[in-house]
Amino acid sequence: MTTKLLTALLLGTSILGSAGMAYAQDVTLNIESWRGDDLAIWKDKLIPAFEAKNPGIKVVFAPSAPTEYDAALGAKLAAGSAGDLITCRPFDKSLELFKKGNLADISTLPGMENFSDVAKAAWQTDDGKASFCVPMASVIHGFIYNKDAFDKLGIKVPTTNEEFYAALDKIKADGTYIPMAMGTKDLWEAATMGYQNIGPNYWKGEEGRAALIKGEQKLTDKDWVAPYEELAKWKPYLGDGFEAQTYPDSQNLFTLGRAAIYPAGSWEIGLFNTQAQFKMGAFPPPVQKAGDTCYISDHTDIGMGLNAASKNADAAKTFLTWVASPDFATIYANALPGFFSLNNTPVKMEDPLAQEFVSWRDKCKSTIRSTYQILSRGTPNLENETWVESANVINGTVTPEAAAKKLQDGLDSWYKAGK
Amino acid sequence: MAAAPKRPFRWHIVVFLAPAVLVYTAIMILPLAGTLQLSLFRNIEQAQVFVGFENFRRLFGDPNWSVNFWNALRNNVWFFIIHMVVQNPIGVLLAALLSSPRLRFSAFYRTAIFVPTILSFVIVGFAWKLILSPLWGVAPNLMDIVGLKSLFTPWLGKEQYALTTLSLISVWQFVGIPMMLIYAALLSIPEEVIEAAECDGITGMSQFWKIKLPLILPSIGIISILTFVGNFNAFDLIYTAQGALAGPNYSTDILGTFLYRAFFGFQLQVGDPNMGAAIATMMFLIILGGVCVYLFLVQTRLRRYQF
Numbered sequence: 001m002t003t004k005l006l007t008a009l010l011l012g013t014s015i016l017g018s019a020g021m022a023y024a025q026d027v028t029l030n031i032e033s034w035r036g037d038d039l040a041i042w043k044d045k046l047i048p049a050f051e052a053k054n055p056g057i058k059v060v061f062a063p064s065a066p067t068e069y070d071a072a073l074g075a076k077l078a079a080g081s082a083g084d085l086i087t088c089r090p091f092d093k094s095l096e097l098f099k100k101g102n103l104a105d106i107s108t109l110p111g112m113e114n115f116s117d118v119a120k121a122a123w124q125t126d127d128g129k130a131s132f133c134v135p136m137a138s139v140i141h142g143f144i145y146n147k148d149a150f151d152k153l154g155i156k157v158p159t160t161n162e163e164f165y166a167a168l169d170k171i172k173a174d175g176t177y178i179p180m181a182m183g184t185k186d187l188w189e190a191a192t193m194g195y196q197n198i199g200p201n202y203w204k205g206e207e208g209r210a211a212l213i214k215g216e217q218k219l220t221d222k223d224w225v226a227p228y229e230e231l232a233k234w235k236p237y238l239g240d241g242f243e244a245q246t247y248p249d250s251q252n253l254f255t256l257g258r259a260a261i262y263p264a265g266s267w268e269i270g271l272f273n274t275q276a277q278f279k280m281g282a283f284p285p286p287v288q289k290a291g292d293t294c295y296i297s298d299h300t301d302i303g304m305g306l307n308a309a310s311k312n313a314d315a316a317k318t319f320l321t322w323v324a325s326p327d328f329a330t331i332y333a334n335a336l337p338g339f340f341s342l343n344n345t346p347v348k349m350e351d352p353l354a355q356e357f358v359s360w361r362d363k364c365k366s367t368i369r370s371t372y373q374i375l376s377r378g379t380p381n382l383e384n385e386t387w388v389e390s391a392n393v394i395n396g397t398v399t400p401e402a403a404a405k406k407l408q409d410g411l412d413s414w415y416k417a418g419k
Numbered sequence: 420m421a422a423a424p425k426r427p428f429r430w431h432i433v434v435f436l437a438p439a440v441l442v443y444t445a446i447m448i449l450p451l452a453g454t455l456q457l458s459l460f461r462n463i464e465q466a467q468v469f470v471g472f473e474n475f476r477r478l479f480g481d482p483n484w485s486v487n488f489w490n491a492l493r494n495n496v497w498f499f500i501i502h503m504v505v506q507n508p509i510g511v512l513l514a515a516l517l518s519s520p521r522l523r524f525s526a527f528y529r530t531a532i533f534v535p536t537i538l539s540f541v542i543v544g545f546a547w548k549l550i551l552s553p554l555w556g557v558a559p560n561l562m563d564i565v566g567l568k569s570l571f572t573p574w575l576g577k578e579q580y581a582l583t584t585l586s587l588i589s590v591w592q593f594v595g596i597p598m599m600l601i602y603a604a605l606l607s608i609p610e611e612v613i614e615a616a617e618c619d620g621i622t623g624m625s626q627f628w629k630i631k632l633p634l635i636l637p638s639i640g641i642i643s644i645l646t647f648v649g650n651f652n653a654f655d656l657i658y659t660a661q662g663a664l665a666g667p668n669y670s671t672d673i674l675g676t677f678l679y680r681a682f683f684g685f686q687l688q689v690g691d692p693n694m695g696a697a698i699a700t701m702m703f704l705i706i707l708g709g710v711c712v713y714l715f716l717v718q719t720r721l722r723r724y725q726f
Contacts, residue, residue: 092689185573239553241572241573241576249554371687379484381686388669
């Protein structure tokens with residue numbers, strides 16, 4: 001009896017609730033996200049800015065824990081209780097949702113023209129015909145350096161490989177600083193901050209990445225082995241016991257001022273600004289010869305899509321168009337320095353370090369991490385193997401050629417180009 | 420034909436057994452059966468299709484899987500060997516020392532040695548990672564004080580040392596369990612037996628080897644089998660100390676971490692529950708095999724002494 005009564009009561013309130021909403025002509029949009037860290041930014045800055053311009057649409061940002069996000073979202077989508085707007089992981093995880101019909105096709109959404117093809121690639125079908133998420137932000141790789149240390153030792157910011165190693169040699173000879181803060185214990189530092197950081201200069205960014213996916217190039221080609229040969233040279237410049245140095249160790253070594261150069265991703269900017277007591281600067285991955293075109297990894301990281309089952313699709317589309325606008329980009333990029341807007345309209349940012357990173361977009365060509373699109377769908381997983389082999393190369397336990405061969409063999413075992 | 424007077428059905432047996440049987444079935448037998456079943460299916464076109472032993476054929480036939488599987492199994496065997504060779508003898512030794520009537524503060528030692536066992540793996544993994552850290556760890560400094568700095572290497576980051584180091588950390592954590600069990604077994608040896616031995620002139624070390632050790636052999640057997648099961652199910656320590664990829668270069672990959680990566684996926688690798696279940700089934704069979712060997716070959720030959 002009590003259960004029935006309770007159900008009736010609940011039903012009653014829900015009807016009353018929705019009736020009230022209909023009366024006020026208000027639509028409430030729910031955003032699914034894993035970025036709990038951004039809750040304050042959404043609540044205090046982004047959502048008020050949108051609601052001020054679009055009366056009648058209320059937005060609720062409802063994040064879940066990063067590790068639970070994919071599973072929780074899957075369950076909610078299956079049960080039909082997921083929010084109207086869905087924060088998209090790049091590439092296969094979102095593509096899978098699109099294929100299942102959970103994400104709507106938004107190729108024709110007004111505002112999508114504000115993004116370049118590279119920016120949209122993370123949330124498109126393999127043939128690039130349908131887009132299903134609005135790109136929100138990317139992270140850029142490069143090197144952050146201790147400006148005070150460089151000034152003290154009289155080192156100029158290196159632009160070529162030769163200058164880069166000369167600088168490292170000079171820091172090592174002086175002995176005050178560890179030349180480079182990087183460890184191989186967590187594996188991904190070696191791959192992400194190492195291989196994917198300097199690699200695009202060798203495989204010529206998008207050109208090489210596309211050729212790899214088409215099967216025209218192989219990981220054993222000169223352009224793909226060369227970054228490993230460079231990584232193998234890094235070993236003498238890393239701190240004592242770098243084999244057991246973890247990612248937080250590297251961060252601390254640099255922010256405590258004990259290391260001079262940090263192979264970085266731009267997402268570090270926020271943390272480093274609060275922790276480092278010295279002036280910092282940044283430089284893009286050095287090119288092989290002066291005058292070479294430079295390439296940077298400008299990796300698409302986060303986007304937003306429309307739940308295909310949303311009952312408020314029109315309002316949600318209005319919101320997505322706003323997410324695609326320069327207004328959103330300006331607020332977002334300034335609130336989270338290091339997460340760069342992918343919008344074609346340049347965004348004015350206050351943070352000098354973030355400005356430095358984003359300025360490379362003008363003089364260098366952008367690409368994304370080579371392993372993320374299509375190539376990491378099988379077993380063995382190319383991205384994970386790249387972690388392991390990059391660490392091996394820096395540890396000196398495997399030669400660059402052997403590492404490249406292992407990766408290519410693994411890829412060949414399941415990937416047939418052009419299929 | 421007069422029916423023999425039927426004994427009334429003894430309902431109370433069923434009733435009293437029911438809770439344990441139901442709970443055990445629900446949380447142990449059903450999931451186990453589910454895992455075995457899952458390992459015989461594959462996800463094809465979004466539907467689970469029965470494929471017989473295809474997953475196992477792939478696990479042993481496809482080098483992309485089999486190399487990792489044999490590597491994990493080899494590492495796991497080494498992990499177990501270190502425990503058997505280091506943990507259990509030390510456990511016996513500590514128990515023998517603790518049971519010595521002349522030892523003072525034995526209660527304190529007993530507690531102190533047992534405490535790591537009740538710590539969480541996360542704490543143990545993290546604490547040892549810090550202790551052994553070449554940057555901020557106390558290990559390099561302590562070794563420097565005694566002049567052994569040259570022997571220090573970043574153990575957890577070297578392929579040839581990492582697994583042994585982790586095994587020893589695990590030994591450090593769990594040495595309290597064999598110590599306690601053997602300690603209890605030693606205490607239960609009756610005074611008369613010891614006195615009789617002393618009358619026959621057997622004292623000191625030979626008393627331990629000839630009298631006490633045979634009497635605690637059944638306990639050592641139990642400890643071995645507990646160690647075996649625990650080691651082949653291990654996962655937490657490797658995961659917290661080395662991450663799911665069990666680096667460097669998979670040198671610390673054991674069956675548990677291999678299963679985790681296959682079942683749940685990692686980073687860009689998408690989870691494959693069917694292959695994961697196949698690995699879990701193999702782990703189950705390995706453990707089952709080991710336990711059977713113990714039960715039928717070892718335990719039946721252990722002599723029991725009744726006092």
